[in-house]
Amino acid sequence: MSHHVPEITHRTVSVPGGRIHVAEQGIGPLVLLVHGFPESWYSWRHQLPALAQAGYRAVALDVRGYGRSSKPAAVDGYRMLALVEDDVALVHALGEESAVIIGHDWGSNIAATSALLHPEVFRAVGLLSVPYAPPGGPRPTDVFARMGGDQEFYISYFQEPGRAEAEIEPDVRGWLAGLYAALSGDTMPGPDAPDPHFVGPGATLRDRFPGGPLPSWLTEEDLEAYAGEFERTGMTGALNRYRTMDRDWEDLAGFHGAPIKQPSLFIGGSLDASVTWMAGAIDAFPDTLPGLVSSHLLDGCGHWVQQERPDEVNRLLTEWLDALPTA
Template sequence: MPAIKHRTVETNGIHLHLSEAGEGPLVLLLHGWPESGYSWRHQLPALAAAGYHAVAPDVRGYGRSDKPGAVEAYSMKNLLADYTGLLDALGEKTAVVVGHDWGAAMAWNSAALHPERYRAVVGMSVPHLGRTPMPPTQLFKHIFGEKWFYILYFQEPGVAEAELEADIPRTMRTILAGVPGFDTTSDVVRARKRGDRFLTGLDAPRTLPSWLTEDDLAYVVKELEGSGFRGGLNRYRNMDRDWEELPELATVKIEQPALFIIGEKDPARAMAPVDLMKPLVPNLQEVLVIPGAGHWVQQERAAEVNAALLDFLKKLPA
């Protein structure tokens, strides 16, 4: 399989570290929380072997990319500008954009707000739901009331960082291989009360699932020991700012060809109904639910995700 190469490029006033492979039409792969471009390690060589230039940046705040200090540096507008600037730095007018988790939101919004730069879009785990009827934190407070909810817990700078960084190997083992604190379908998470934390009541499993090796986990841990969690958490702290800055998301439609992939057991299915996406993405060609898969779908079921991606890409207009 084609080798994965690494380099750093300047875009939008910061430096992004890239993992990339292959030559051909550009496929931009955007990761979610709390990961890095390493989460696309199975897709990069497969896309390259099929004749594409696959590029997976470490999103600002993660891995070996720059980590600005200000909370507002992680607004959606800034992140989207990173990627249009990256296309410019790579000498490309257009790309297919693919995203997972927060990367999915970035991918959907990139396609919605910069349609001239993105000829197709693939989202994984998180559907495109446009703009909420009120600022997101107000909506979450309305829905959850006095109950604990991880996005509200993440809002106060420094609090979640202190918890998650206290023992990063345990944190990542729990999030990737156990029950993560964002799983609102879990009885442990649902039973939480104010004052509880993201890892309260959760155990780090001794045995890893077959899709995650000890070496994989060690790589992710090393990256987060270098970057910390602040940049990734600041993404959550911009949700109300995004709501104010991007009112056009209430009405704009994604007209490009689109694909949505989600694991059958992904807790995101309970939080974000896929059917709400369909009017906003009229050219949604398929909703692929992968049986037995959880949230980390492109890692858990790499072969199936790769096959779906390549089939989607092959059908796109030249």
């Protein structure tokens, strides 16, 4: 059934943690869309009209630290519990009691934790690219420090304040173009090339990014939309999400191994390293996501699934949403 679809509107919503910028389209049951690194609400530009056309109120936010949302100075302001409370407060500020939450990349972790901690607000959860892995296990920075031998995993590289900023901020546009290409199905380095998720001794992440054309999903206008925001805000707010992982581990210790019981969905790209590294998490879905409705790996797709394969992702999302119990 088609619906009259108004244009995307933008506004800033006050929540206890500060301000959250949102892009909104459509009327109907609320669907909250949470982006990852290094992105913005704009990552959902293909989903907003499709979900609105399908009869949903689609709201894509700039996560704390990004775009036109608040950017606390302290690293502690970016811990997962704060981001979850932003999501809960945003649902209520939008005049709703409940929502479906869908996230990509870091947004997948944020969406999953929001659903885990607040099942009374988030009645279903969709996870893109990064599968759900329950809280627990060893301290995150210890795990990442052991990866790669003499190479440094990118999450470890991001830990020291100012270090990654010094690499990225002199040429935000070029760095973003390289990262998007490095993780896209049609432009990522071949299997014999050095892994762009790791940094060699004395090197930078960018040293392993591919040159050449932009990925097919990324126009010059798209790149400008992303780069313009990060040139204005800097990268620290976005990178601080990585710098609070150990704090998150402590905060969520009481949820060790906890499943998410609401109806759920997973969509990943077959060429995305996330689904390889976290294959065990996907295998564990019968226990960790007992409400899983469907799980999909898109053949030949990289990390940016909803942008690389918008039509396919829109179809999977709307079919899943349409089959959910009525709010």
